[in-house]
Amino acid sequence: MKNRGKKVIIETNLPEKWQQRWQEQGFQEPSVIQDKVFQPLAAGESLVGISPTGSGKTLAYLLPVLQQITPKDGNQLLILTSSQELGIQVTEVAKIWAKDLDLTVQPLIGGANVKRQIEKLKAKPEVLVGTPGRVVELMKQKKIKVHQLKTVIFDEADQLFLPGTSELVEEIIKRFSTPLQYAFFSATAEQALPAIEKVVPGIPVIDATKEDRSKGEVHHYYLMYPNRRLVDALRRFAYVEDFQGLVFFNQLQDLGSAEEKLLFHQLRVASLASDQTKELRKLALDLFKQGKIVELLTTDVAARGIDIFELPYVINTEVPLTKESYLHRSGRVGRMGATGNVITIVQENTLPKLKKMARTLDITIEEIFLHGGALHTEQPEKEEFVEHKLEKEPVKSTRKVPTVTQEKPKKKIKKRTKAQKNKGARKRKE
Structure with a gap:
């Protein structure tokens, strides 16, 4: 019927x-x-x-x-x-x-x-x-x-x-x-x-919430990563194969700082923020829809109604402030039957808040790992970890390099006669 x-x-x-x-x-x-x-x-x-x-x-x-x-x-x-x-x-x-x-x-x-x-x-x-x-x-x-x-x-x-x-x-x-x-x-x-x-x-x-079956398969993950190295995480995401993500920030000032650093590393990113003109915002969104931008940095201004065909990733740079915010951000993926992934970057002190939010929204959330230019649902072995070849910043070695101390050359002592040694004393007396 x-x-x-x-x-x-x-x-x-x-x-x-x-x-x-x-x-x-x-x-x-x-x-x-x-x-x-x-x-x-x-x-x-x-x-x-x-x-x-x-x-x-x-x-x-x-x-x-x-x-x-x-x-x-x-x-x-x-x-x-x-x-x-x-x-x-x-x-x-x-x-x-x-x-x-x-x-x-x-x-x-x-x-x-x-x-x-x-x-x-x-x-x-x-x-x-x-x-x-x-x-x-x-x-x-x-x-x-x-x-x-x-x-x-x-x-x-x-x-x-x-x-x-x-x-x-x-x-x-x-x-x-x-x-x-x-x-x-x-x-x-x-x-x-x-x-x-x-x-x-x-x-x-x-x-129509309970009857609706239009939602595609959406996977929810969390990534443990130091907050001070957030930009590093976003850089690594940009090199993941077939990655394109809508990156959400809770604060506009954090967005601006991250965008500046990512652009410095010549990554294909743009921002969609409330303090921009309508023309700039439309341009950024159009470029993102065309696949010319790999990461579009934004706030909750883009959490509602924005329809990007088969968007694969939504990245939360921190736990959203409310469960409604998480819900609407997540709604940018999995639209009309498409599949998608939502990844929230957390630390030990913020993970409990995310898990509580997930329980409230009745979603399953699991840990994901970012290693070697790829995402893993299981933690890779140490020997599997390889820095991605496209990342320009060299990895600092953690090995302790022994310091080599060279002996200073001995000064040659000239032998002087007794008369030469007393020459200065005689001058002072004069």
């Missing part, structure tokens, strides 16, 4: 152009969340959608909602995203599917040129994708036709309702005078339910 329902969505509920695009994108059948929310959203109902990272939540709301939009009829759909990176990515996906329906998608993301965005709003785009701060700014200037909006999507809802952002979200909601369709999506949206209930009392929750 369930399979038949999924078949119906593809064969009868999608336009012919979309059915072709669905096949071109390599999709076989909808994910659980896509299947469960399609009919309610298509009918204009409000809901909360919860499903694991990488389970296709973006298409889960785009496919039913885009079909309800009337072309050339002004601003009708607003998608709020929790970060600039997520906003850029949602915009890219929305443009692909909206184009087939003759719809225009306009990003309203902070960090971009606001005058250019205002100019493009004059063309009355049907779909708006924005970050809360920029959306509030444009609403105050009356550049967004609020009265025309029919649907508002909150992507990564739990982040949007955190202190600092929730005030902006509440200000946006207050500007809606007519009843709208609201949809809230996240892997951990249950945290935001109290705040969501204030917006839409009694809103139905659709949780």
Whole structure:
């Protein structure tokens, strides 16, 4: 029965152009969340959608909602995203599917040129994708036709309702005078339910977490490594065969320091940080997706919504501050059936915290070893350890080299006559 329902969505509920695009994108059948929310959203109902990272939540709301939009009829759909990176990515996906329906998608993301965005709003785009701060700014200037909006999507809802952002979200909601369709999506949206209930009392929750099988095989490891030699560990990772990793830091200043040292060693790394311009962040992400960068250094700014096809590794340079942070970082691998690895660098004093976090998240975590330019699940024998040939920094020998002490040559003593010896004494008397 369930399979038949999924078949119906593809064969009868999608336009012919979309059915072709669905096949071109390599999709076989909808994910659980896509299947469960399609009919309610298509009918204009409000809901909360919860499903694991990488389970296709973006298409889960785009496919039913885009079909309800009337072309050339002004601003009708607003998608709020929790970060600039997520906003850029949602915009890219929305443009692909909206184009087939003759719809225009306009990003309203902070960090971009606001005058250019205002100019493009004059063309009355049907779909708006924005970050809360920029959306509030444009609403105050009356550049967004609020009265025309029919649907508002909150992507990564739990982040949007955190202190600092929730005030902006509440200000946006207050500007809606007519009843709208609201949809809230996240892997951990249950945290935001109290705040969501204030917006839409009694809103139905659709949780696909237990049923979802889209998650690929993800292995969780920890690497014991001295904190003072963190950059050395990242250098070694870069030489592991077929390695490409999203490297997470808890603090922005630690990221900057590590990037500077890695670039000094001429490694193909870049950073994705909150203090960069939108253009620099997009460039770094594009280069990483193209495989031109082996390590992309970032903070939790990239932990949500970033979709990198078949990314093999996520590296935590230290234990994440919260279990939610670990969950969303890990969600960058194993997306839509792909396999991946999550490696957290720890020391003896931080390992207990990681293991406790793993128990809370119900994941199995085991030790991994980084030796000889490769990763091992078993500790290699000492004789197996060989420094990787590409590492330029020589290994200092631990052997004690005996110091050779040379005897100083004896000075030749000249024999002097008694008269010569007393010569100086005679001069002093004179």
